[in-house]
Amino acid sequence: MAWFGVVEILLAIILFTAIHYWKLNRNTPITKWPVVGMLPGLLYNTSNIHDYINSKLKQCGGTFIFEGPWLANMNIVFTCDPMNVQHITSTKFENYGKGNDFREIFEVLGDGIFRSDSNIWKYNRTLLHSIFKQESFQKWLRVGEERKFIENQKIVDEMLYSEIKSKRDIKNQNQQKPDLLNTLMNEVRDGQNRIDDKFLRDTAINLLAAGRDTISSGLTWFFWLVATHPFVEAKILEEIKERLASKEDNKKDLGVEGLSKLVYLHGALCEALRLYPPVPFEHKSPLKHDVLPSGHKVKENTMIVYSLYSVGRVEEIWGEDCLEFKPERWISKKGGTIHVPSYKFIAFNAGPRSCLGKGISFIEMKLVAAAILLNYHVHVVEDHPIIPSVSVVLHMKHGLKVNIKKRSI
């Protein structure tokens, strides 16, 4: 009998606490529990994190504060408000750095452009900006067959350092191939000083991280969207056939100049990058206390996450049909490409830290997309689950399974 009494009292306490918290939580996007804060809601939805955060942002008008467990110092400001994004990435750029958490997690990137702030970043950015303009850089993109390089830093270091050494051994500049490492070595050699190996290694690994998985992620979502929208596929093919002159061997001219004529294909790629940005979120920390345009106050070192995934799905920017794949929304009445400011079309980030590889990415993606679509039918395997992975790059969790059939042109 005494046991019944204890159980009843416990139940009453649990019920009372639950009602109390339900009342407290009526206006918060994620239920906040004693001690553990909002963490359970986030953990429960990890597998679906981007859509989950997107729905919460929508519910709160574009910005909400996630409160982590007590004493864990884990409060995070989530936002997809374009005004906040512009404020953080451009207007108050100097006040927002990558933050210590980012530096700790991405130690493998050394002091390269991705992990650095202030003067080291400025040095990296200026150097890479000048390298990116050189043709030799484009040839380098094939370097680095080690797919899981982040997982195995030692192998990557050995590979890069041995590559650097063998390049140093070729003394005669005329014998050097015009690839990235040679270009970097020649660019930075100032007087007698030579660029040090660690800097070369950090730069190479940062560019591998920047340019490989992003493009492959972007193209994977693109092929899935195109294959599931036959009307779009037909229009892309029609445009290629119309705008690129046929050569004798019946292949189309896929040179860089020709690619710029493919306005509809450009729109389809922008649309894929809008809906499935290869880098789905960014985080920043203010150096000094600030107030965001949305009115949210942020103390120094607060973690702010802006969701690139959600910015691409804001109804106020893209309209009620924002979840639909419509390349047409990128094409003006005169048939040109509509320019959307980078704080709204945020896939390549905005402001002084926007992607240095944006131009080359479109060239690469158009080349691959046009070459494949012209020559093959891509059929998505039915019932194969298409879910974004929970990772820094928005891969498909289970990959994209397709059947490929030769197309007769």
Ligand code: HEM
């Ligand atoms: C579809 C392809 C790509 C997408 C969506 C993309 C997106 C981005 C994003 C979101 C950032 C900001 C990252 C951050 O600050 O944390 C970034 C930075 C950067 N990207 Fe890309 N990127 C792509 C391809 C490339 C390629 C091919 C290269 C060159 C190999 C490249 C080079 C860089 C560099 C060097 C930065 C650092 C800029 C800085 O911090 O100042 N990206 N990119």
